[in-house]
Amino acid sequence: MTTQGSHPQKYVGARVSRVDGPAKVRGEATYTAEFEVPNLAHAVLVSATIAHGRIRKIGDEAARAVPGVLDVLSHQTPGLDLKDVKGYPRGPAGTAILPFQNGEVLFRGQPIAVVVAESLEAARHAALLLDIEYAPDDFRATLEEGRRGWPFIDKKKPRQLQHSRGDASRALKDAATTFEASYDTPVQHHNPMEMHAVIAAWDGEDRLTLYEPTQWMQSAPGVLAQTLGLDPDHVHVISPFVGGGFGNKATTWPHLLVTVLAARVLGRPVKLVLTRAQMFAAVGYRAATRTSYRVGLDAGGQLAAVDLQAESQTGPVDLFPEQVGNVAKMLYANENMDLTHTMIRTHAGPNIMMRAPGEAPGSFGLEVLMDELAEKAGLDPLAFRRLNHAPENQDPESGLPYSSKHLLECYERGAAAFGWARRTPQPGSMRDGRTLIGWGMATAVYPVYTSAATARARLCGDGRIEIEAGSHDIGTGTYSILAQIAADELGVDIGQVGVKLGDSRLPKNGYSGGSRTAGSVGSAVQAAASGLRQELADLALGAPESPLHGAAPVDLEARDGGLYVKGSDRGERYTTILKRTGRDQYDAYRETIPNGGSEKDLEKLKQGQESSVEAVTERYARYSFGAVFAEVRVDPDFLTPRVSRLVGAFDIGKVLNAKTAESQLTGGMIWGVSAALHEVTHTDPRTGLILNSNLADYHVPVNADIGEVQAIMLDYPDYHVSAMGVRGAGEIGIVGTAAAVANAVYHATGKRVRETPITLDKLL
Amino acid sequence: MTHSVWEAPETGELPLSLTVNGVQRHLTLPVQASLLDTLRERLHLTGTKKGCDHGQCGACTVLVDGQTHLSCLTLALSCEGREVRTVESLAGEGGALHPMQAAFIEHDAFQCGYCTPGQLMSAVACVETGHAGSEGEIREFMSGNLCRCAAYPQIVAAVRSVAGGQGEQP
Numbered sequence: 001m002t003t004q005g006s007h008p009q010k011y012v013g014a015r016v017s018r019v020d021g022p023a024k025v026r027g028e029a030t031y032t033a034e035f036e037v038p039n040l041a042h043a044v045l046v047s048a049t050i051a052h053g054r055i056r057k058i059g060d061e062a063a064r065a066v067p068g069v070l071d072v073l074s075h076q077t078p079g080l081d082l083k084d085v086k087g088y089p090r091g092p093a094g095t096a097i098l099p100f101q102n103g104e105v106l107f108r109g110q111p112i113a114v115v116v117a118e119s120l121e122a123a124r125h126a127a128l129l130l131d132i133e134y135a136p137d138d139f140r141a142t143l144e145e146g147r148r149g150w151p152f153i154d155k156k157k158p159r160q161l162q163h164s165r166g167d168a169s170r171a172l173k174d175a176a177t178t179f180e181a182s183y184d185t186p187v188q189h190h191n192p193m194e195m196h197a198v199i200a201a202w203d204g205e206d207r208l209t210l211y212e213p214t215q216w217m218q219s220a221p222g223v224l225a226q227t228l229g230l231d232p233d234h235v236h237v238i239s240p241f242v243g244g245g246f247g248n249k250a251t252t253w254p255h256l257l258v259t260v261l262a263a264r265v266l267g268r269p270v271k272l273v274l275t276r277a278q279m280f281a282a283v284g285y286r287a288a289t290r291t292s293y294r295v296g297l298d299a300g301g302q303l304a305a306v307d308l309q310a311e312s313q314t315g316p317v318d319l320f321p322e323q324v325g326n327v328a329k330m331l332y333a334n335e336n337m338d339l340t341h342t343m344i345r346t347h348a349g350p351n352i353m354m355r356a357p358g359e360a361p362g363s364f365g366l367e368v369l370m371d372e373l374a375e376k377a378g379l380d381p382l383a384f385r386r387l388n389h390a391p392e393n394q395d396p397e398s399g400l401p402y403s404s405k406h407l408l409e410c411y412e413r414g415a416a417a418f419g420w421a422r423r424t425p426q427p428g429s430m431r432d433g434r435t436l437i438g439w440g441m442a443t444a445v446y447p448v449y450t451s452a453a454t455a456r457a458r459l460c461g462d463g464r465i466e467i468e469a470g471s472h473d474i475g476t477g478t479y480s481i482l483a484q485i486a487a488d489e490l491g492v493d494i495g496q497v498g499v500k501l502g503d504s505r506l507p508k509n510g511y512s513g514g515s516r517t518a519g520s521v522g523s524a525v526q527a528a529a530s531g532l533r534q535e536l537a538d539l540a541l542g543a544p545e546s547p548l549h550g551a552a553p554v555d556l557e558a559r560d561g562g563l564y565v566k567g568s569d570r571g572e573r574y575t576t577i578l579k580r581t582g583r584d585q586y587d588a589y590r591e592t593i594p595n596g597g598s599e600k601d602l603e604k605l606k607q608g609q610e611s612s613v614e615a616v617t618e619r620y621a622r623y624s625f626g627a628v629f630a631e632v633r634v635d636p637d638f639l640t641p642r643v644s645r646l647v648g649a650f651d652i653g654k655v656l657n658a659k660t661a662e663s664q665l666t667g668g669m670i671w672g673v674s675a676a677l678h679e680v681t682h683t684d685p686r687t688g689l690i691l692n693s694n695l696a697d698y699h700v701p702v703n704a705d706i707g708e709v710q711a712i713m714l715d716y717p718d719y720h721v722s723a724m725g726v727r728g729a730g731e732i733g734i735v736g737t738a739a740a741v742a743n744a745v746y747h748a749t750g751k752r753v754r755e756t757p758i759t760l761d762k763l764l
Numbered sequence: 765m766t767h768s769v770w771e772a773p774e775t776g777e778l779p780l781s782l783t784v785n786g787v788q789r790h791l792t793l794p795v796q797a798s799l800l801d802t803l804r805e806r807l808h809l810t811g812t813k814k815g816c817d818h819g820q821c822g823a824c825t826v827l828v829d830g831q832t833h834l835s836c837l838t839l840a841l842s843c844e845g846r847e848v849r850t851v852e853s854l855a856g857e858g859g860a861l862h863p864m865q866a867a868f869i870e871h872d873a874f875q876c877g878y879c880t881p882g883q884l885m886s887a888v889a890c891v892e893t894g895h896a897g898s899e900g901e902i903r904e905f906m907s908g909n910l911c912r913c914a915a916y917p918q919i920v921a922a923v924r925s926v927a928g929g930q931g932e933q934p
Contacts, residue, residue: 017869017870017872018869018872018874020877021868021869021874022861022865022869024874024877024880025851025854025861025865025868025869025874025877025880025884026811026851026852026854026855026861026865027809027810027811027812027850027851027852027881028811028852029877030810031810031813031878033804033810033814034804034810036808042805067776119794119805120801120805121794121796121797121801122794125796191912192876192878192912193813193815193821193823193876193878193879193910193911193912193913194813194815194876194878195814195815241876241877242876243813243876243877243878244875244876244878244912244913245876246912273814275817276815276816276817276818276820276821474876475874475875475876475877475913476875477875659872660872660875662872663872663875663913663915663918664875666914666917666918667875667913667914667915668914670914670916671914674914694816694818694820695815695816695818695820695821695910696818696820700910700912701914701916702907702908702909702910702916703902703903703904703906703907703909703911703916703919703920704903704904704906704907705907706903706914706916706917708917709916709917
């Protein structure tokens with residue numbers, strides 16, 4: 001039985017300040033390493049200093065002699081056996097190489113030992129005293145070296161991803177003009193401000209409490225079920241605040257297993273926090289890629305054929321494709337395409353998704369290519385993109401209509417806000433005094449990923465509402481948007497809503513990645529909150545004592561913490577309805593399956609497995625779009641490009657919170673600036689080790705590197721995604737921005753750089 | 765300087781007295797303990813964050829005798845007799861938010877929140893030391909504090925609103 005009662009939107013869509021803001025600015029938000037657990041021992045991880053080889057021995061006498069040291073564990077320690085992780089999630093990902101199982105070193109920075117002590121200071125000191133002897137072997141540390149072939153054991157041959165449509169080779173022959181170019185993107189490391197950390201506390205032999213910063217509550221229980229045979233329901237993960245993730249907290253890494261093993265051996269809780277240098281080791285990275293294009297244009301400047309040979313690096317055991325060809329497959333109208341994407345093994349450890357995996361590096365190549373093609377066709381870069389725009393009714397890859405596409409409006413509004421019409425086409429033609437000015441633009445696109453989701457809404461005796469979802473707020477604003485949704489559904493003040501996230505005992509949800517959380521978990525919370533409202537309405541309508549008895553359900557509205565007949569005072573507060581039931585609280589639990597998904601997705605989710613509904617369903621191709629415009633200023637003597645202005649216009653579906661969504665978009669755009677000008681992990685070719693594994697040498701923008709940043713949101717709900725029409729905002733901001741900046745650098749200097757980051761050595 | 769430092773290896777620990785957020789503390793610490801680890805691991809004042817432990821990110825910024833310090837690069841024992849202030853001391857009587865804390869919320873000057881305590885300590889110093897005269901000056905002063913979520917434009921807006929409002933609530 002349902003009621004149709006209305007629930008005016010007061011909070012959804014508005015500029016609502018983060019509900020977790022006060023805790024964060026007071027320093028009261030508790031991140032993993034900050035939980036107080038009695039009798040805690042401190043662990044320091046030791047990482048391999050070779051890229052490939054064997055450990056001859058680990059001498060630990062001096063380390064054990066340090067006062068306060070409790071134990072040193074490594075592959076030399078008996079009884080640390082772990083069973084392999086298979087097919088979970090998308091292959092073993094972070095646990096492809098299990099710690100301490102043998103003396104083999106398969107990647108730089110692989111965890112090889114752990115020192116546990118009464119104090120952090122003692123553990124850190126002792127870790128420096130380990131005497132480690134290696135037998136180094138030949139290695140392939142980088143994508144470039146990986147091309148020489150992999151003469152080592154390979155149980156899982158690197159596969160190729162392929163896509164073909166039309167007849168690209170014939171169309172290339174027939175094209176009016178052809179163009180070839182290759183684009184390179186480097187290894188990058190996520191480097192969230194909060195380093196990975198774990199506190200593991202056993203309760204007996206088969207129950208475990210884990211504090212860890214995670215983008216996926218269900219990952220560690222699933223991995224521990226396979227490696228140690230634990231019941232996943234006996235692994236309690238607690239992670240209320242996550243100090244940034246960007247993808248590398250969405251899987252389980254070896255250090256978590258190390259901490260769990262150490263806590264078991266010692267029989268007491270153990271805390272392990274990675275060092276910043278270790279954040280460049282065994283917690284994933286964005287793989288280096290190369291995209292090599294051969295493109296044909298017809299006489300009118302339209303794309304006639306695209307041949308794309310793509311390469312991405314991957315680890316020594318697992319296979320994770322950095323899907324750099326995805327954007328080129330679908331973004332522009334083109335009937336003839338050949339794509340081959342080859343994965344190349346390296347001794348760089350398992351790679352993993354990093355903010356807009358595939359789309360971010362892929363759009364750098366594609367969108368610089370489009371700039372080059374526009375010039376070749378004698379067209380303005382924006383006019384050239386409009387000319388090759390894929391119509392709303394036909395996704396070039398699937399042939400399906402788009403669920404909702406407003407890219408042309410993004411072009412229009414972005415260009416107007418930026419002032420693009422004032423651009424003069426000739427490189428070097430715009431100046432401010434001596435300073436060279438460059439204006440560049442690019443298209444942004446990101447697929448819509450969704451998951452089945454579950455949530456509980458609770459009315460408490462004091463009238464407060466509690467929302468429970470085993471999901472995550474990694475800085476994305478999940479706490480806030482869920483509170484907004486619930487407050488609107490129930491007609492209560494947002495201050496009356498408490499949201500609980502980050503606990504594996506809460507209703508299960510999928511990982512927070514692929515910009516899926518707002519739409520997916522938001523839908524479940526909307527269902528639970530409206531379900532609660534409807535059940536309470538049914539109780540009131542059916543109770544003779546209620547002033548609502550006999551009223552028509554369709555006439556009800558939720559407001560002022562209760563239910564009322566629209567436009568009248570006839571009604572009652574939720575607490576009155578609750579009191580009548582004789583209960584302390586009233587719960588409504590709901591499960592949702594997104595459009596294009598099935599019961600199977602929900603079942604997988606409830607079993608703690610990955611549940612992801614892809615962007616292209618049977619009926620629609622579902623993508624978010626955007627257009628990014630960049631201004632760079634380049635000193636003509638020092639050739640140091642600085643981004644003075646960025647404008648992005650984004651079609652991301654319904655915007656739940658204009659304030660936090662805007663911040664996600666501007667943050668993503670600044671990540672694009674970082675990719676364009678700053679960010680690169682340097683590998684020493686002689687040792688295979690990382691040369692800049694710290695935040696002074698691994699450059700990310702600081703405040704002074706960033707000028708004006710504006711994000712415009714179109715706010716068209718996409719009802720082919722969900723009833724809420726939400727598509728997500730976390731990733732699209734980075735897509736296209738690096739290319740927009742690179743194109744602006746070309747416009748300022750006349751120098752075309754086809755490799756990120758664009759540092760001054762490449763402009764000389 | 766006494767000779768006790770050189771006698772330390774016997775136990776590796778020395779006594780320390782300092783004031784933290786107005787409270788007198790007496791501790792016995794390993795000689796190498798940083799102020800950051802002392803705050804977080806021994807005094808359970810976890811508002812101050814560890815982002816790099818190398819003085820490169822600014823997340824651990826605190827005030828020592830009124831000056832901003834990177835607590836990860838500060839030996840705790842060097843703070844004998846000094847007064848340390850952390851983010852936990854920013855809020856006023858009855859827990860009322862400091863204007864800078866309120867401005868950070870209003871302008872959405874953080875996402876994950878992990879760099880925020882350090883940003884706030886620097887932001888307060890930016891205004892109090894008269895370095896918030898223009899957006900450019902604020903950006904320069906605040907550039908010792910990394911924010912990987914990249915809330916930089918919002919941080920500048922928050923600092924400006926406090927500087928412009930003479931410390932009033934934005």
